[in-house]
Amino acid sequence: MTENKQGKNNGRKREHVQRVLDCHNKKYGTHITIKGKTQDVHPDLKGKSDWDWVCHDTETSDEIAVEVKKITDEKLEVRYDTIWDILREIGGDLSNKLPGTFALQTNIPKNDYLSLRGQQKKQRFKDILCEAIFQTAQTLKLGDDRGLIPQISKRLPFALPDSFFCALQKVGDEGSMLQLGSTVGGFWSIELKEHELTKFEEMVSQANKQLKQASSANQTFLVIIEEGLRSTIPETVAMALEQINRNSYSHINHIYYVSGKKVVEIPLPIP
16 A cells, blocks of 8 residues: 555544544543554554554543454455546546546446456556547537446447446536546345354454553544445444454444444443
8 A cells, every 4th residue: 555545544544533532522421532543652562463543531641542444345345446546547547638527427336247357458448438438528518428338338358247337427618627436336235244244253353452452541442434335334233243252342342333424332242
């Protein structure tokens, strides 16, 4: 991961943690705030598998250790990142070359494989999609939209999944830019499947081991982020905690679930 991408990732995590602390403070009457990244606050831990954030209560001086994890579909995440890398390149290539402002919307299949392995296939897909966008943009009037699948599918050396969607809309006469948007198509089960439950237990167990090292902390928080690539709900996390080994979260005092603007505390199962 590049330094710039890592910095943005840490920035997002910090925002999530701050929102969790705001929620916790309001609920429990505490005054907890972020002190910093663990390795910055405790430089002696550099190079070790520590927890993410050191926080403290400004009224009591209690230290709180916070670890952030995310629920996602790793394979889908790779496909999503691949598509977005291509879309960002296209957006750059077409900058100042379009007759107005356009919005490109794609739907990334959850269950159907989009064959983009290998640099040659990625480049071919990018070139064909870029050309289709440029040509279609010349014909659209303000507010018009048009699907691009017919134009690109017949030129690709591989078949596109039926569930893949790609459309262009003209949203402004001024400027010359391409706005990017994408969604993940398909439906998720409310309950975690067996292999997902195993991954969930591994994730919680890893956080538990990291937070166990926070010997100076008075409390420990696990913040679980739903990134959108594996849509879920707080009840799903609560049900999953009921099903995994209690030793997996033995050193965790609070678990919070974050999805979009929603922050929910997940009650730990009662022994």
